[in-house]
Amino acid sequence: MAGVEAGEGKRRSLIACVGDTEHYRGCVGPVNSKAQEAVIDHRIGEYFTDAAATFDTFYDGKRGPFMRWVDRKFRSDVFVRFEWVFEEIGDAAGKSILDIGCGSGPYSVEAANRGAERVLGVDMADGMLEIARRRAQAFKVDGACAFVKGSFPQDAPDEQFDHAIVTGVMDYVADAPAFINTVQKLVRKSAILSMPSKHWFRTPFREWRYRMKDCPVYFFETDEIRRWFSEAGFAETDIRKVPGAGQDYVVIGRNG
């Protein structure tokens, strides 16, 4: 998996846009400016800007021995869903990928490394976007990646992509149906989302932990997930429970 300082990335064919917002706006269409301040929960962006550097060490394997043990024991699902995402995408060569809530960019950079022609990462946290840009440069795929600040779905791009990746994001989304509706319209092939399930112990514990940090967190049930994906217009919905302690679903909405 990608690490910011690994620097072993392969250079791929350059595409029209480069990894900064101004170029992105100029070459592949503007990000919608429909942002309604009233419905954007800024606590989430602030939380992830503060947590960006720590969060990124998870992907880089640079944590201390105890945290690496915690990650292996309780967060192995993050690696499983990473595999499942790229299994769904298949051969990424020439594809376009929208990475919503891209964070520090592990999925965006991996997609570009696998040959995706255009990758757009959108995130509301400046700190995360900075790391994502550095990661893309380290892997020499910044020519294929653009990272822009935005809160989805209010700041949805005005173009379609082959696939959308939404991992570790729905946990912070208050209006999941609106989010899923917008994603459906933006993908030609499929959208892959991780969605936390409700668990008798982990859910209240996690709610408490995030309340302490003033960051809201949400959990979902399969019935509502299936209904929302169907109502959004996906032709097929595949819901899988990730093995391990994390209790995430990986939900794939396919457009046929």
Ligand SMILES: C[S@@+](CC[C@H](N)C(=O)[O-])C[C@H]1O[C@@H](n2cnc3c(N)ncnc32)[C@H](O)[C@@H]1O
């Ligand atoms: C747990 S991180 C996951 C990052 C990355 N997708 C991954 O799997 O490594 C969640 C990210 O989603 C971003 N985020 C949460 N809600 C968002 C929204 N509505 N629009 C854009 N970004 C959002 C946060 O700022 C944060 O960087």
